[in-house]
Amino acid sequence: MSEVSFEQMLEDSFKNIHVGDVVEGTVITVTPDEIAVNIGYKSDGIVTKHEYTNNPTVDLTSVVNPGDKINVKVIKMNDGDGQVVLSYKRLIAEKVSKVLEDAFNEGTVLKAVVSEAVKGGLKVIVDDVPVFIPASLASDTSVKDLSVMEGQEVEFVVTEFNPKKRKYIGDCRRVLKARKEAMRAEIIAQFHEGDIIEGVVRNVTAFGAFVDIGGVDGLLHISEMSWGHVDKPSNVMSKGDTLKVIIKEIKGDKIALSVRFDENNPWLNVADKYAVGTIVTGKVARMTDFGAFVQLEEGIDALLHVSQIARYRVEKPSDVLKIGDEIEAMVVDLNVEERKISLSMKRLAPETEEVAEDAAGSEEE
Numbered sequence: 001m002s003e004v005s006f007e008q009m010l011e012d013s014f015k016n017i018h019v020g021d022v023v024e025g026t027v028i029t030v031t032p033d034e035i036a037v038n039i040g041y042k043s044d045g046i047v048t049k050h051e052y053t054n055n056p057t058v059d060l061t062s063v064v065n066p067g068d069k070i071n072v073k074v075i076k077m078n079d080g081d082g083q084v085v086l087s088y089k090r091l092i093a094e095k096v097s098k099v100l101e102d103a104f105n106e107g108t109v110l111k112a113v114v115s116e117a118v119k120g121g122l123k124v125i126v127d128d129v130p131v132f133i134p135a136s137l138a139s140d141t142s143v144k145d146l147s148v149m150e151g152q153e154v155e156f157v158v159t160e161f162n163p164k165k166r167k168y169i170g171d172c173r174r175v176l177k178a179r180k181e182a183m184r185a186e187i188i189a190q191f192h193e194g195d196i197i198e199g200v201v202r203n204v205t206a207f208g209a210f211v212d213i214g215g216v217d218g219l220l221h222i223s224e225m226s227w228g229h230v231d232k233p234s235n236v237m238s239k240g241d242t243l244k245v246i247i248k249e250i251k252g253d254k255i256a257l258s259v260r261f262d263e264n265n266p267w268l269n270v271a272d273k274y275a276v277g278t279i280v281t282g283k284v285a286r287m288t289d290f291g292a293f294v295q296l297e298e299g300i301d302a303l304l305h306v307s308q309i310a311r312y313r314v315e316k317p318s319d320v321l322k323i324g325d326e327i328e329a330m331v332v333d334l335n336v337e338e339r340k341i342s343l344s345m346k347r348l349a350p351e352t353e354e355v356a357e358d359a360a361g362s363e364e365e
Helices: 006-013 089-106 172-188 352-364
Strands: 022-031 034-038 045-048 069-076 084-087 110-118 121-126 129-134 153-162 167-171 196-204 208-212 217-221 242-251 254-258 279-287 291-297 300-305 326-335 340-344
Touching (some): 089 110, 089 129, 089 153, 121 153, 196 217, 300 326
Antiparallel strands (some): 022 034, 022 069, 110 121, 196 208, 208 217, 279 291, 279 326
């Protein structure tokens, strides 16, 4: 049996490593820009600052100490000075890539601190791997100056995962939107149709108003703002007004509101007050080509058709009436269910009115 030389025994005692291997080593020395690592090989390994972190301002002596155990990836067997080139950053990046890949595939919500606002969006770092969040996906509201988000922890989902191009895209808006929808559903679940609650007008539109009723908005449609006719919602309410409203309907995540309470319903005793044949007085509230609407009282408007204004022919209501005129008329039709009342001034006009009008017409001819 041939004798094994000491040199051969020493050589055999070293690890057999290759480029791409992941090895555990012990930190020997640390400078601000370089880490020397014993990896059990015949040569020590070197981790430069560039291969440790993406942050160029880091002082390595503040994050690593001699004697620390560290896992690294073999990048090159000889750096020209006989030392093995190692990388901590690339190993972490591969692990994080797996985290990002799983988050991308499973829709997992990740957390990270915004490192800086860059052109077109935000950059967050997930264990030394940069993830870009476009400005349009940084929030569910408009943020004009993204720099205000620097240093803030944000939650996001990964919407694009491309390790070959090192392109990772995050979306905060989807997380915020989903959370608000969940909170909205939770709040809505506490409400019931018929509930009477207090709300604050958040916005007034042409078709109604959105009212905050405790964390969610309900729609108060223009038709539910009064028992009477409302021309414009802004005529009866403003942003910031406090209202007592009733939940009229809950349909999915939409809530319909009303301020038309039964106890204030002027139509409850209308059959007694405005029976057919009753003589009433009212003010012309608005006019159309086919007639004029007359307000008999708050919440009750009646139609005076153009054919019922006079015994003679009237082309347009505005030829005889104007808004604000007080008129006397007879109730000629009443439909309580549909809340419709029809009036006639013609019934109260003397029969001589028609003769006089005809005579005037003849003289003009």
